Each structure stands twice: as structure tokens, then as C-alpha cells.
Amino acid sequence: MDELERIDAYWRAANYLSAGQIYLLDNPLLTEPLRPEHVKPRLLGHWGTTPGLNFCFAHLNRIIRERDQDMIYIAGPGHGGPATVAHSWLEGSYSQVYPHVSQDAAGMRRLFRQFSFPGGIPSHAAPETPGSIHEGGELGYSLAHAYGAAFDNPGLVVACIIGDGEAETGPLATSWHANKFVDPRRDGAVLPILHLNGYKIANPTVLARIPEAELIKLMEGYGYRPHVVAGHDPATVHHLMAETLDTVFTQIDEVKSGSSDHWPMIILRTPKGWTGPATVGGLPVEGTWRSHQVPLAHVHDDPEALAELERWMRSYRPEELFDDTGRPVPDVRATVPAGRRRMSDSPHANGGELLKPLVLPDYRDYAAKVEAPATTTTEPTRVLGALLRDVIAENPDTFRLLGPDEVASNRLGAVFEVTSRAWNAERLPTDENLAPGGRVMEVLSEHLCQGWLEGYLLTGRHGLFTSYEAFIHIVDSMFNQHAKWLESARKIPWRRPVASLNYLLSSHVWRQDHNGFSHQDPGFLDVVVNKKATVTRVYLPPDTNTLLSTADHCLRSRDYVNVIVAGKQPVLDLMTMDQAQAHCARGLGILPWASTDEGAEPDVVLACAGDIPTLETLAAADLLRRHLPDLRVRVVNIVDLMRLQPPSEHPHGMPDVAYDALFTTDKPVIFNFHGYPWLIHRLTYRRNGHDNLHVRGYKEEGTTTTPFDMAMLNDIDRFHLVMDVIDRVPGLGERCAHLRQHMADERMRARAHTREHGEDLPEISDWTWRH
Structure with missing residues (x-):
């Protein structure tokens, strides 16, 4: 069996396992004719995007093996859960972290039963999935997460599969610009794979319906070198994908070496529901929106549907892919990278394994002098800026400050004494504080800042997101998903704690007198308090010294979302540093002098x-x-x-x-x-x-x-x-x-x-x- 035949076998095995997760309760290897009692009573899950994801995993594994490449994947299509789970089971990492889901027939049966089943696992990529740092429950953030993971990871390639439905979202459209913030010398690479299968739940997708020449120009306009892989015949598409990936990784090397300025990306066109039932009940399914979820929905009471399900699953020839014990055969296992090179076992996808504590200066050295309470004023965030300046200086590869064009406005400008804004696009003589490799990430998209920081934290680093208070609401939904991720991850023993997601909200409701009503909204606190108490923390330090103490605490913390609300305008100094420390440790207290x-x-x-x-x-x-x-x-x-x-x-x-x-x-x-x-x-x-x-x-x-x-x-x-x-x-x-x-x-x-x-x-x- 040659290399492409082995890749095809891996792909067929992953497709078989994915369909099995959606449908089967028993008889995992189809060792007997399929009967209604072998099928789950409730058929939940999504097939349509899954074969394309499996196809990408199969081919990327070859690149990892041949190049000894450090790589993780981000599965942007939210409903690709069957693929990510099948991939990690075939690689063996799933059975490592869940020994009861062993790599044999009994384990395969458990793998199938647990999917979208009470007491089991979700139907999308989730914290429970080894190798994942991206919650698939909401669309739009995959590419931002990918770039966040690549920052300060020079040897890492992040393969990001972007669904064409996801590509219609505003955050994803903005994320294409993240290539202007990558420093090829100190950052890793992101390989976007735009997977065009043509449909969302019930409608065609925009990017799949525009002329290919126009789509290529769009990607070129974003600054990428696009490569198209398209087709229906598996043999043809396998050859195209293999050749394209060889070209793409050569081009990544060229960008890293400085001989090219344009990162490559792939446009992958394959049918939605590829290799699934072509028609059901006389209606087309493969290549249409009808394959989005469960292509065959009435298998319990329709014998023909049950027979079609069996024909579909047997079309992958499971007897060639798994031995009598249910273990993947040697040719399938041979496609899997070794050890921690497996994408589903990369430590970058379990960032707590790589996390190192920040080197933090003594925050008390920045204290405001207080001779008598409430008689002098300082600007809290300006003082905090000096602390953050030194945090950046002491942690040049593991800490980033992010904000939507508001770092200076929020009076944290001291950071520019030791770093610049990350910028790898054109620079003019009138520009200030722009340079490749800058530690400050500013782009006028709260979504992109949030996504970058999430990707950065989940791969083992630290950061702080500063924003005007009223406009942090833009990422309410992203915050919700990250908080849910942390809550779930805390219950998974093999997930290691990551640095907390820290928000600094300034330019707040009470001092937005120049911008007015549109900039006056403190409601993010209400959103945060909705989440589980094990994850969320809200701090309202009243003066400079309490802000310093609070910031130090938050930067040291793990697995939380910390929200700090602090003003940038002069406020009264209420406490000495010793008093502020005690007050913050208590969390509240009497002001005896008042x-x-x-x-x-x-x-x-x-x-x-x-x-x-x-x-x-x-x-x-x-x-x-x-x-x-x-x-x-x-x-x-x-x-x-x-x-x-x-x-x-x-x-x-x-x-x-x-x-x-x-x-x-x-x-x-x-x-x-x-x-x-x-x-x-x-x-x-x-x-x-x-x-x-x-x-x-x-x-x-x-x-x-x-x-x-x-x-x-x-x-x-x-x-x-x-x-x-x-x-x-x-x-x-x-x-x-x-x-x-x-x-x-x-x-x-x-x-x-x-x-x-x-x-x-x-x-x-x-x-x-x-x-």
C-alpha cells in the first residue's frame, strides 16, 4: 500500500468512526447485520462537514511525519465533533486520557455510545476532545484562536479549518487580517484551510457561490497566497491535496526565512456530506444542505433507511481498516505521527502543560504615596501602566497586552517604553510604536483581541485585555464560550490549569462625559456574574494602590475570568499600600477614617x-x-x-x-x-x-x-x-x-x-x- 492509499485508509476509518458516533449504539464493527436495536434512540450530531475535516487530518498527519513538524489543529466548523473525536481515537491519544474508551471493539462501542448521549460527550469540538483548544459550539472565532496560538510559538504550525458558513461571520472576516500582526521570526505559522462544502444548515454559503477568480482575488487582497484543491473523486482530491500541502509548507518556510512576505492558505472545495448517502427518498443529499445533520433520520421504523445506513457504513470497508479485535490495522496506524507530534496529543493544545509563572515585579514598588486618605489624587491606570511595562520587560515571550486601539487612551502608555505595537504591514515615517514582534496587540476589533488572547492563553501563555467598558459587550458571547470552556476543563483531570483571562475595563460609565450615552454601559458585570462561580471574579478597586494589588493577584491566578474595573482619570488616594493589601485580601471592609x-x-x-x-x-x-x-x-x-x-x-x-x-x-x-x-x-x-x-x-x-x-x-x-x-x-x-x-x-x-x-x-x- 503506497502513501496515498494509507492516507485514504485513515480517512475511511475516520469517516466510519464519525458515522458510527452519530448512529450506533451497538454492533460497532458491523460483525452482524444491522438491526434497529443497534441504532441510538435519538440521532443527534452533524455529518455534513465531518468528511472534509477528516480529509484534512489525514493529509496533515503526513506532513507532520515527514517534516517532524510541531502542529495543532483548530476545527472551525462547529459541528465537526465526530471528526475531532474520531481523529484522536485513531491516533491513540483518546484512549490515553480515557482508558475505558480503549482502542479496540469494546472501546469503539463506548466511543459510539457516548457521543451526544446522556452522560456522554458533546456533539462539537469541546474541552473533552484531546487536541482541541477551540469550542465548536459557536462560529466565527477559529482563525483568531489560531493566530493567538501561533504568537510566540516559532516552531508551531496551526492548521485552521474554516467552515464556509463560519466564514460569513464578522469576526472571521476580520480575522483574515491577523497575518499583518505575525512576526515570522518569533511567531509560528497559521495555515488557513477554507473548507467550502457549499451549504450551511439550510442555505448556500456566500463564498462557495462567488466566482473562483473573485474568491482568489479576495484572499490575495487579504495578503495570502491561495491554493485551490477541489473535486469529488477521492483519488483525484487526495493527489491534489498532497501536492498542495508540499507546496504550502515550502512557502511557509520561505516566509519564515524572509524570502517571501505572503503566507499561503488553501481553498478546499468538496461536497457537503462527502461519501455519505447520495440520495434519500429520491432527494439529493450528498452535496446539499440535507447532509448537514443526520442524512438518514428514520432508520428505526423504515427498513429501507436502515439498509441504506448499513450500505453506507460498509462502503468504508471496515474489515480492511480494523482487525478482529477492533484495533486499527498497521497501515492505518502507520499514518499517525509519533508521541507528542500527534495533533491530538500536542502539549500546545493543553497549554497548562507548558505554562510558566510570570516573572512579576513587586507591585508595592509602584505604590502611590498616601500621607492622609482622600487628600491627593493619582491616575490608577497610568500607574498600572508602569507595572505592566515591567511585566512585559521581564516576560518578553510569554505575556501580551491586547486592546482595540485603546492602550494609550486607557493611559497604559508606559508599556511603549519597552515595546511596540505588533505590526508587520506598511509603516510610515509619521507612525509611532509600530514594529514586528511588538508585545502590544491593537486592532479595532474586540472580537479579534478576545480570540487572540484566548488562543494565547489556551496554549500556555499570559495576557491582559484592556477595553473601554461599554464596548467590551461586543465580546459577550465569546466570553460566555470561554467561561464555559474553563468550567468544563476544570472537571477534566488531564486538562492542566491555564492562565486566567484578565480584563481591565477603563474609560468607564462614570467618566465618559465627553463621548456620552453611547459610551456609558456597565452591564458587562451582569453578563459575567451569570457564569459559574468557580470561574468568574469581579473587582472594583477604588484607588491606585488597590488596583495594583488586584492586578498582581489576577496576573498570578489560573483558570478564572477576572474582570477589573478601574478609572483612568485622577481619583483620590484612599489607602496606603499596606492598607490596600489588607483591604484587597479581605475583599471589602470598613473605612474607619470615614x-x-x-x-x-x-x-x-x-x-x-x-x-x-x-x-x-x-x-x-x-x-x-x-x-x-x-x-x-x-x-x-x-x-x-x-x-x-x-x-x-x-x-x-x-x-x-x-x-x-x-x-x-x-x-x-x-x-x-x-x-x-x-x-x-x-x-x-x-x-x-x-x-x-x-x-x-x-x-x-x-x-x-x-x-x-x-x-x-x-x-x-x-x-x-x-x-x-x-x-x-x-x-x-x-x-x-x-x-x-x-x-x-x-x-x-x-x-x-x-x-x-x-x-x-x-x-x-x-x-x-x-x-
């Missing part, structure tokens, strides 16, 4: 989370101290939002006894919150005294206005907080009617000043704590 209840029960608790809500809470406490000196006020600041939940709901949750001691069970709590108020109610609804909790926060009131007017629009301002205290502390309403009216008048005076002068009152914008 409180007047020491040694007694408070009359009211002023709680706050977020830098601007904390500022307004402190200013309100100052007003209460001056106007109601006998009122006992406790000021509580929350950094770690998850501390508000009970321990039964989140690992960071506070025990009830500690929560009750801090917030009381019967006193009014006025909570000034960075985000939407109902999130706090959602986190605390089980707590004692919840009926006494009154939350102020963003209530979808915004415009282009001054910072304090923005606070007043949403009733988080100091004057309104004092009014809330008067309204909610028993006995104050009648006694403090004059003060309440004065606070309302102060609000009107402040608004009138903004309308006349275009800025806030100096006593508001320059307010500090008077000790």
Missing part, C-alpha cells in the same frame, strides 16, 4: 463599590458628619464583588455572621454601586436585612455632560445619598426636612452651574476629605 460608629451600632451603613461611587459616598459621609454630627455612620467599601454572595454561592462569599456584623441585620444600607443596581440585589437577596438594602447605580441615564452631572442623572451623587439617609433612617425625616431641602437645592445649584459654565462646581470637582 466612619463615625466605632464602638457603637451604626445608624446607617454607606456601602460603595467602584471609584466614582466611592468618591460620592465619601463626600456624602463628609456632609453627614458636618450636618448631622450625632449620626453614627459606617462606610464600607467593596473591592471583590463576589464577597457579597453567601459561601454556598461563590468561593469568595462571606459567611452570614461576618456579613451581618459588617452590614447589620436591621439598619438601613445605602449602597452606591458602579453598575446596574439590581445586580447588587441579585447577589444579596438571601442575606439578612435585605429589605433594608437600597441600591443606587447606573439606571440608563446618560448624555454628554460633566462628571458630576452624570452622577446626578443617576442619583449616585453625594447630595442624593444624604437625602436617601434622611429618608431611610428612622426619625430623621421630620427632624431633617430643612437639610433634605438644602440637599435638593444643592443639586439644582450644581446642575445650573454646569449648564452655564460647562464644568462642575470647583468645590465638587476639587473635593477632598477634610481631616
Whole structure:
């Protein structure tokens, strides 16, 4: 048997295993005639894209063996789960990590039974699949993941099979531009294989229907050298693919050596549902949308359909592919690369195996000096930029900072003292901080930044994604998928922990006065809190030193999604570094210098989370101290939002006894919150005294206005907080009617000043704590 015959045998074996996963409950080797009881009661899965994926795996394995090439695959077509699982079982890695799914007839039976079966495995590429770093449950992100995996992996080739339905998505269309960010000297290579089988679930695909010359020009316009492999006859397409891959990998070498500037890519045209039933019930199936899911759907009650299923599966000639024990025959096994060169066993696809801790400077060295709390100001993210500058310098190959053209805007510009923005396209004399190999990744696509970072983290590196708070919503769905990946991976013993996905959200809702309503939305926090408590963390450091402590903690963490919300504008310095460390370790705590209840029960608790809500809470406490000196006020600041939940709901949750001691069970709590108020109610609804909790926060009131007017629009301002205290502390309403009216008048005076002068009152914008 020659090489192409062995490749064809591997392909047939993978196709047989894929169809078996969709259909068979028993009789895995068809050693007896197929009967209805051998077929699963519910037929779930997707056939249409699977043969093309199997075809790519079979041919890529030859390249790995012949070149001793380090390679991983990303299966972009979301419904290609049968192929990825079949591939890893044929390579033997599936049985390594799941010994009960052995490489024999008994293991094949278990392989088939578990697919899309209760208590089994999903129908798409998932964390459970060895060799995968790409969740196939959602389309559009495969190519971004592939490039993220290739950054700082100079010996790695990432083969990315892109479905033509997936290619219609916006994130995928943007991802073609990622080749402008690859440094051939220090990065690996991505080989995009655009798999055009012509159809989505029920419709033709755009790229499959445009003239081939136009498609080639499109890919050339993106900067690639496209190669077309097309056909229906397997023998012909095998020859074309083998020849094309030899050419493509020579061209990859040329780009890596500097003799060419254009990376190759492949356009693979094969029929949807290739090698499956040609027709069913007189209607065409192979090469049409009808092959997308289960081509033969009524095999239990239609004898002809059952017979057609048996003919289809026997067409792969399983007796030639598996021996009597169910083990793949030597000619099939001979196509599989050795050891860790198997794509399904690559350590790059289980990035925790390669992960090294970051070399982190001592964050305390960057501390803001605080002689007295709330009397001086610093810019938190600007100070953090100095820390990140040194993180980059100390970790030149394992850390990247990503953002959609907002690193400088979010005041992290100190990083450009040691690195540049990654850029491998044209540069002009007027450009600044652009260079191949830069550690800062900026492109005006949140999707691409997120995808790059996910690919980078899942292959064993570290990073930070900084974004304007309102526009991180663009990746809500991508965040959801990554959080689900982490949650699933934590339950899989052979998956090693990876570095956390860290978000820094700045230019936030309360200081977007120049951009206005479109830029004012703190709702990403609500999205994050929807995910499992084992995965998500939300931090709202109120000043510079708490931000430094929080950032250090997040950069050291594993297997989480950490969201840090911090302002870039000057904010009051509230704590020394020692105090900030203790406060962040607790996650929340009393600010004793702002409180007047020491040694007694408070009359009211002023709680706050977020830098601007904390500022307004402190200013309100100052007003209460001056106007109601006998009122006992406790000021509580929350950094770690998850501390508000009970321990039964989140690992960071506070025990009830500690929560009750801090917030009381019967006193009014006025909570000034960075985000939407109902999130706090959602986190605390089980707590004692919840009926006494009154939350102020963003209530979808915004415009282009001054910072304090923005606070007043949403009733988080100091004057309104004092009014809330008067309204909610028993006995104050009648006694403090004059003060309440004065606070309302102060609000009107402040608004009138903004309308006349275009800025806030100096006593508001320059307010500090008077000790």
C-alpha cells in the first residue's frame, strides 16, 4: 500500500468512526447485520462537514511525519465533533486520557455510545476532545484562536479549518487580517484551510457561490497566497491535496526565512456530506444542505433507511481498516505521527502543560504615596501602566497586552517604553510604536483581541485585555464560550490549569462625559456574574494602590475570568499600600477614617463599590458628619464583588455572621454601586436585612455632560445619598426636612452651574476629605 492509499485508509476509518458516533449504539464493527436495536434512540450530531475535516487530518498527519513538524489543529466548523473525536481515537491519544474508551471493539462501542448521549460527550469540538483548544459550539472565532496560538510559538504550525458558513461571520472576516500582526521570526505559522462544502444548515454559503477568480482575488487582497484543491473523486482530491500541502509548507518556510512576505492558505472545495448517502427518498443529499445533520433520520421504523445506513457504513470497508479485535490495522496506524507530534496529543493544545509563572515585579514598588486618605489624587491606570511595562520587560515571550486601539487612551502608555505595537504591514515615517514582534496587540476589533488572547492563553501563555467598558459587550458571547470552556476543563483531570483571562475595563460609565450615552454601559458585570462561580471574579478597586494589588493577584491566578474595573482619570488616594493589601485580601471592609460608629451600632451603613461611587459616598459621609454630627455612620467599601454572595454561592462569599456584623441585620444600607443596581440585589437577596438594602447605580441615564452631572442623572451623587439617609433612617425625616431641602437645592445649584459654565462646581470637582 503506497502513501496515498494509507492516507485514504485513515480517512475511511475516520469517516466510519464519525458515522458510527452519530448512529450506533451497538454492533460497532458491523460483525452482524444491522438491526434497529443497534441504532441510538435519538440521532443527534452533524455529518455534513465531518468528511472534509477528516480529509484534512489525514493529509496533515503526513506532513507532520515527514517534516517532524510541531502542529495543532483548530476545527472551525462547529459541528465537526465526530471528526475531532474520531481523529484522536485513531491516533491513540483518546484512549490515553480515557482508558475505558480503549482502542479496540469494546472501546469503539463506548466511543459510539457516548457521543451526544446522556452522560456522554458533546456533539462539537469541546474541552473533552484531546487536541482541541477551540469550542465548536459557536462560529466565527477559529482563525483568531489560531493566530493567538501561533504568537510566540516559532516552531508551531496551526492548521485552521474554516467552515464556509463560519466564514460569513464578522469576526472571521476580520480575522483574515491577523497575518499583518505575525512576526515570522518569533511567531509560528497559521495555515488557513477554507473548507467550502457549499451549504450551511439550510442555505448556500456566500463564498462557495462567488466566482473562483473573485474568491482568489479576495484572499490575495487579504495578503495570502491561495491554493485551490477541489473535486469529488477521492483519488483525484487526495493527489491534489498532497501536492498542495508540499507546496504550502515550502512557502511557509520561505516566509519564515524572509524570502517571501505572503503566507499561503488553501481553498478546499468538496461536497457537503462527502461519501455519505447520495440520495434519500429520491432527494439529493450528498452535496446539499440535507447532509448537514443526520442524512438518514428514520432508520428505526423504515427498513429501507436502515439498509441504506448499513450500505453506507460498509462502503468504508471496515474489515480492511480494523482487525478482529477492533484495533486499527498497521497501515492505518502507520499514518499517525509519533508521541507528542500527534495533533491530538500536542502539549500546545493543553497549554497548562507548558505554562510558566510570570516573572512579576513587586507591585508595592509602584505604590502611590498616601500621607492622609482622600487628600491627593493619582491616575490608577497610568500607574498600572508602569507595572505592566515591567511585566512585559521581564516576560518578553510569554505575556501580551491586547486592546482595540485603546492602550494609550486607557493611559497604559508606559508599556511603549519597552515595546511596540505588533505590526508587520506598511509603516510610515509619521507612525509611532509600530514594529514586528511588538508585545502590544491593537486592532479595532474586540472580537479579534478576545480570540487572540484566548488562543494565547489556551496554549500556555499570559495576557491582559484592556477595553473601554461599554464596548467590551461586543465580546459577550465569546466570553460566555470561554467561561464555559474553563468550567468544563476544570472537571477534566488531564486538562492542566491555564492562565486566567484578565480584563481591565477603563474609560468607564462614570467618566465618559465627553463621548456620552453611547459610551456609558456597565452591564458587562451582569453578563459575567451569570457564569459559574468557580470561574468568574469581579473587582472594583477604588484607588491606585488597590488596583495594583488586584492586578498582581489576577496576573498570578489560573483558570478564572477576572474582570477589573478601574478609572483612568485622577481619583483620590484612599489607602496606603499596606492598607490596600489588607483591604484587597479581605475583599471589602470598613473605612474607619470615614466612619463615625466605632464602638457603637451604626445608624446607617454607606456601602460603595467602584471609584466614582466611592468618591460620592465619601463626600456624602463628609456632609453627614458636618450636618448631622450625632449620626453614627459606617462606610464600607467593596473591592471583590463576589464577597457579597453567601459561601454556598461563590468561593469568595462571606459567611452570614461576618456579613451581618459588617452590614447589620436591621439598619438601613445605602449602597452606591458602579453598575446596574439590581445586580447588587441579585447577589444579596438571601442575606439578612435585605429589605433594608437600597441600591443606587447606573439606571440608563446618560448624555454628554460633566462628571458630576452624570452622577446626578443617576442619583449616585453625594447630595442624593444624604437625602436617601434622611429618608431611610428612622426619625430623621421630620427632624431633617430643612437639610433634605438644602440637599435638593444643592443639586439644582450644581446642575445650573454646569449648564452655564460647562464644568462642575470647583468645590465638587476639587473635593477632598477634610481631616
